[in-house]
Amino acid sequence: MGLEICAKCGLPKDLCVCEQIVKEEQRIKIRTEKRKWGREVTVISGLDKKEVNIDDLASKLKASCACGGTYKNDQIELQGAHKDKVKDLLIAWGFSKDKIDVT
Numbered sequence: 001m002g003l004e005i006c007a008k009c010g011l012p013k014d015l016c017v018c019e020q021i022v023k024e025e026q027r028i029k030i031r032t033e034k035r036k037w038g039r040e041v042t043v044i045s046g047l048d049k050k051e052v053n054i055d056d057l058a059s060k061l062k063a064s065c066a067c068g069g070t071y072k073n074d075q076i077e078l079q080g081a082h083k084d085k086v087k088d089l090l091i092a093w094g095f096s097k098d099k100i101d102v103t
């Protein structure tokens, strides 16, 4: 078994910070929207789907907020109002606090 090498920077995976840099570069918008019958959804947008595994992120958010949700049209929708919780989770997972806009 050799070392796993990052295809982007050429460093061994345990030294590579590409994933961290990508996360810190994401400018994320979190907002809530009212849907039919006054249902609220939390919408997370602005993620770069070429760089971030949004499917994976969506399932982690759903599990952490214990709610249903979908990923479509390049944005994640979670059922219910979870703006603050989502922001805290994203920061805990390495996204940059300064680049998350909650509106």
Ligand SMILES: [Zn+2]
Binding pocket: 006, 007, 008, 009, 010, 011, 016, 017, 018, 019
């Ligand atoms: Zn790398």
